[in-house]
Amino acid sequence: MFRFLLVIVLLTIFHCNAQPFSNVVSLDGQNDFIEIPNAFNTQFQSNVTIEAWVKPCAIDGHRMILTKFWCGNNGNQFYFTILDGKLRWAWDNTGCNDGANFYETGIVVQANVWQHVAIKHTPTGVTIYYNGSPIPGTLIQGSYANMLLSNEPLRIGVYKTITGNWFGSYFGLMDEVRIWDAALSDALILSRYNAPLVGNEPNLEGYYNMDISGVGNGITVPNIATNNGNTVDGVTIGTASGPFFFNQTTGTFNQFLGNDTTLCQGDSILLDASLIVGTYLWQDGSSDSVQWVNQPGNYYVTVTKNCEVYTDTIQVDYFPLVTVDFGVDTTLCGNETLNLDATFINANYAWQDGSNAPTFNVNSAGWHWVVVEANGCFGGDSILISYLPAADVNLGPDTSACLGTNILLNANTGATSYLWNNGSTNTTLNVNQSGVYFVETAGYCGSSYDTIQVNFIAAPIVNLGNDTLLCANETYLINAPNINGATGYLWQDGSTGASFLANQTGNYSLAVSIDGCTGVGSIQVNYSSLFLDLGPTDTTLCFPATLNLDLTQGNASYLWQDGTTNSTYTISENGMYYVTISDNTCSLSDTIQVELNKVNSSFSFSTQSECGLGRVICQNLSAVNMGTINQLEWYIDGERITSVNSPLFNFEVSGNYAIQLKAYSTFGCFADTTITIPVVAYPVPLANFQTSTNEAAENDPVQFINLSYNADTYQWLFSDGFVSVEKSLSHTFETPGFFQIDLYVSNEWCHDTVVKFVTVKTPIRYYIPNAFTPDGNALNQLFSPIFQSGFDPYDFQLTIYNQWGEVLFITHNATIGWDGTYNNSLVKNGVYLWKVKFLDTEHNERIIEYGTVTVVR
Template sequence: MKKIFLICTLLFVSNSVLNAQVTLCLGQDATVCAGQTVQITNCSGGGPVLGSGITLDNATTLPQLSDDMFSALIPMGFSFSFYGTNYTSCVIGSNGLISFNASNANSGCTWSLVGMGTLPNTTLTTARNSAMLFYSDINPSQPPIGPIKYQTIGTAPNRKFVVLYESVNAFQCPNTCYYGAIIFYETSNMIDMMIGQKPNCSSWNGGLAIQGLENAAGTVATITPGRNNSVWTANQDGKRFTPVAPNNTSNYSVATVQYYTVTSTSNNSIQWASTAGGLYPYNNGVLNITTVLPGTTGYYLTATACNAAVGGVSDTTFITRQVVAGTATAVTDYCFGGVGSATVNPTQGLAPFTYTWSPGGQTTQTATNLVSGPYTVHITDAMGCGANVNVNVPNTNATFSGSSTLVSCPGGSDGTATATMTPPLGVVSYNWYDAGGQTTQTATGLTAGTYHCVVTTSQSSGCTDTVEVVVSEIPGMVSTIINQQNVTCNSANDGIIEISVVDGTAPYTYSWDNSASTGPLANDLYAGTHTVTITDANNCVITTTATIGEPSALKITSLTPDTIICPESSIVLNVQGTGGNGSQYYTFTWKENGTIIGTGASITVDPETTNTQYCVELTETCGSPSTDSCMTINFPTKIIPNYVSNLPYSCLPGEFIFINQSNNSAEIDSVVADFGNGDTRIFYGNSDLTYTYMAPGVYTISVITTSVQGCVTTNTFPGIANVIANPTADFTMSANPTTIFETVVKMQDKSSPGVVSWTWSAVGSNPNSSTYESPTFHYPEGVVATYTIQLIVETAEGCVDTIERVLSVNSDIIFYAPNAFTPDGDEFNQTWKFYVSGIDEYNFELMIFDRWGEVIWETHDPNAAWDGTYNGKVVQAGAYSWIARVKDIYSDAKKTFSGAINILK
């Protein structure tokens, strides 16, 4: 949007007009003057208009093809090379493909693509030697019927053969139609495929479709990516298939190109349109524009099909309406003296411009020496378009004004007053009647007040006036403290006072009583009161005073007191302070016996010796005077653990008391004792250590002593406990058990080595005691009994051991067996009866054998008797042998008895 600013009145009156009509072909642009008319004609003759689209103005409509059919042989009008073979005709398939197989003319066009796979392949014969725009199941006979058209356009050698599928419906998919064209180029042998609208008919043929080329053998194909017997859609989509070279069509490449619309003049959807949104009838390709719109407007042909936009079909003609316009400004005429002027400035139109002013006839951009009144200027641009601009030159009397200079300082008398006539016409005279009658334009030496001057001119009696001028004093200086900062550190001199001065007359000078500064800011001030004197350029003087403070002195308020710790321990020392600018700026520096060891409000120390002094110095970043404080750490008297045994040695069990003879034992808190045998115990306080060893050996004790201050000391006492093993008493007997016939038994000592004393006790023996190492004892004969024998042995150290064993005196085994008996049936001596005693009745066996060694009688019963029979019959008289095996009831010893039996009859 343009904004026009005028000093005086501006009136845009009119544009001049050229009435000639402008005639253009579609695609040509023009600039016209307002009021001209324009006629645009589609001059393409059916060819493309500046490359923007193709309109078939003389297309042949195929006789309506039925579903799934090829047309008759169609002449192309020129020779076209396809996969190395030249063709001058082709057949058009109802299913969206062009075939170069003449044998397909008037034959079926396969519709089913399901299971056919991708190209190239030899199975789908319909696709061989064809260019496929959108090969799928479409039906030109499906109402509403959409035609298939073709036309050869252009001139040799650059003709094109165009086939247009104009809103052809899909089979079994109502209201779903296809719009597209395939263009074959003469000489270059290129093929363009332009799809205005290709939907998806998923309910039939699986929605499958193919776009691309395939050779006659079905072995080479160039297919648009994503469109090789797959489901896809397209709208205003352009693809170009380019051979290896114009003279080498053995193979092709495919690329996406700018889509352009192909249509026919018989298509009612073609109409004129403008970029301003207007739509106009096609009118046999002629558009008459009676009123050219302001600015630039494009006009073009457009089309729709299949309920979708299929794009513009032509280039665009842009019509620009040329507008000439301008603004004019005027300079005022004073007292009708002819000193006015007017200037015109073109705002629209094509330079260069010419100007004609009326009245007066001046031809420059600015007309001068004008008396007040109305004027018109006519502007003509380089195209001959023109416009009138009106302007009025006003009149006014001269203006009279006054001005003054200020009195320098309050109460002064150096002010001035000036009277001015604008413009100054002729000879101007001045009379300052209340300023001492001064007659110059400027009256001087004035104090503050109001003054008057009569101003007259010789040129016009009407141009006179009295000017009133007020002379004021320069306001006195006023200073304000705008920045005041206390000293950052105690005793420092970085305090700041900054002042701002207004009024008076700059520049100002500054004099500080306690600073080297000569400006409005002093930044080297100590704490205290300070005054600055300000003098302005007119030597007017004022003073300003302010007081600067400072932080309090640094002070340590808290420090860890003198402390006793263990030599091996560490301790955290803490410190706090006040003063200065606050703890965030503090630095605490620690020293150990004068050596710096670290910084911080706390520090961990581990002194190496007692009576170690720690001092901390407090400073802060800004440099306030430091302060310090000290404390001392001492060690307690070290406890040296010392224990002695109450015994030089001990027999088992080794019961010892280890007497505490440690120094400073009253400060012992606990003792951990390792007794050298894997057993560790804790004792509290300074008590003695008591312990009983249950195994012989020489033991070393290790102790860890902790004091009441937590200090830990250790010590080891090698061999402090000697535990001597007790002897092992043992002996054997010459016979045990023994029999009532062998009651003299010898003892044999089997005790461990080192025994020096034996004490025997044998109750029931004669003798019944002994101190011999291996004595003999006599027990009563014929008496079955058990006797306890005790042995006490002792070593040289007095260690003893006792053992008791039992001697058994048993009855001996007695076996009596007769050597003959008479099993003859009388009442005497009918069985062989043996007698046995002193045996284990459950371990008895007796067998009788004949002369051949055959067992004829066997028993395990010590109380049984043989009746002389074998298998129920009395054996023959004669000698028989026997054998008996028995086990001693006391010793488990086994014995065998044998003999012979004589059977007498």
């Protein structure tokens, strides 16, 4: 309630006499105004009425309301201004201020107050109105008369001086600018001045009600008048900060700080008054456009823009701090529990396990936490709970272990002290001998005592015999030893029999258990490294290849079928071969049958010569001693060409060519042979020529240049009947048309032909005179181009210029020439420029010609 009453009081102070309309424009009195382009409905000579609502911040000097005045190319018309508190109407009826007329009132305009002003002009008098009623005024210079027409734009809020500078900038607020093309009656002005218009009232030419928002340069200000169908909108001229349009309705801009608000402890809020661009004064005396708030209280700001003052206030409060306190981290014993209480007024809860009650019962170790929300504010706490076991120590039941192992006795209960029977004070005791062991503990959760009997049992001895060496394919049976009390056998592969058959090199092991204690024995079985493999029993070799056998290994001895004893043997002939190899333990034998496959690659050939082509015909003659020839490959200069039996090779260029034949047998063996063969291909002539042009004019010579090669003789045939045997020549076509030219060339073996075409056209013929005598004697009276042929009369233009480039004559009719006149008068004697454009129909291209013509009378 307090905030509302404060706003009402401030509005009473700063907005008394406010006029009843909504949006207004604020002008800064320096460099902004509204400009309305010139149009027929802003041209006034006799009767005109102009109105505006004004609230000036300053009334000193000239403060222009509406002007259409400048002593320049556009002429003067009128301006309506505030001059030192008076209202002045000025109009011109002769130009450049020489006949300026001034009508002026006494001091009536007040600063910082909304008031309506109007002026009515007729050829016989002027009336000025204040708040809808006529007030006294005086003609202080000139006389009543019509106004001088002007092409100058209308301007709201400024005047353009004779030097082109801006003068008399309006400072303050303005609204409801109205322009009537009539002298309104006193009754109409009084009845309408304090109410908005529809826009279609009779004689209303301009109606700018400022019902727009925004700030800056280039904003369109609509003309609401709709009578003449040619409304002219205005546009703002200024900077990024002006002009400034805003809503003038009571209360507007008095809520720009927002609603009263309540924050959480530690939060802050930014109060922003920059919605209104002006000067600022906050409750603490600061002058920034914004203020940060982090404490409760009542905050307010006053914004001054031009002569308007706006204010707003906001109450900022803070919710109580959400607090939770679980105390310090806690240690519990055994099965103890702890109740955590986070109760807060009108709060919501979120515990670490997802529960949402105000309390939580702890029965496990770890971090426990809660988040508490009240009024959109948050608080919380966390606590680390540790658990110690109960005081009772337990070493477990009496136990046994295999001799040679250790047992770790663990008495750790979280106690603070430990005492073993051997005097140790550690939490654990490592034992490896049979006996009785005990421990006593004491700590946070009390004291305790326990004892345990530990027995150690010896493992059995397992003997599998000595390591052994075997020959290939031999086996060895390994038997488990007879051990009293054995409860099971386990071989290295997981089998559990009393014996194991070894058939490969390796280490074989057996685990035997007695009362859970296990003894392990092992034996190494090795095989002789002696080996023998001569390869497949029947082997075929491709002649002249050999088969090299290398059996070298360790300290072995060798005996071949021919009695030799080397570890290597080379086979290069057909036959049966065998060998025996021995060491101190084992002996091996093997046999191999070897066959040699011999391939003979051979072919015959013959050659032929033709025009542009040399031929080689080949015949395969290859053979093999066993099997058959099943694949042929022919190559020319290393490139594979074909696999047929008797190929034909064509060559377009003479030369020596290396032809190779590869022959393959069914056993995969091959042989090859290469023959270099001379080949002759007779040269082929190529007919070709070029012309000096493809489009010639009749009776103009055309050059024909012979570009043929590999030729000795030439013959030219022209479709117009001309024949020649010259190598190159020149020919003239006497008639237009499309002509074919054939060139035949040949040498001793071959010939060739080429055909080309030439188009012959009749050239365009026209004449343009350089002088004419328009003197009325019926001779040489017109200047015009004279065409005989070759142009399109529908695509033609003749233009005549004087020496300054001004167009004197133009025509698109080739039959109409220039008669030497301009504006129905003969031009002076002299030289004139002409330009002719026309379409050349023969070549389908546009021609542009320039020149001069002399007028002589």
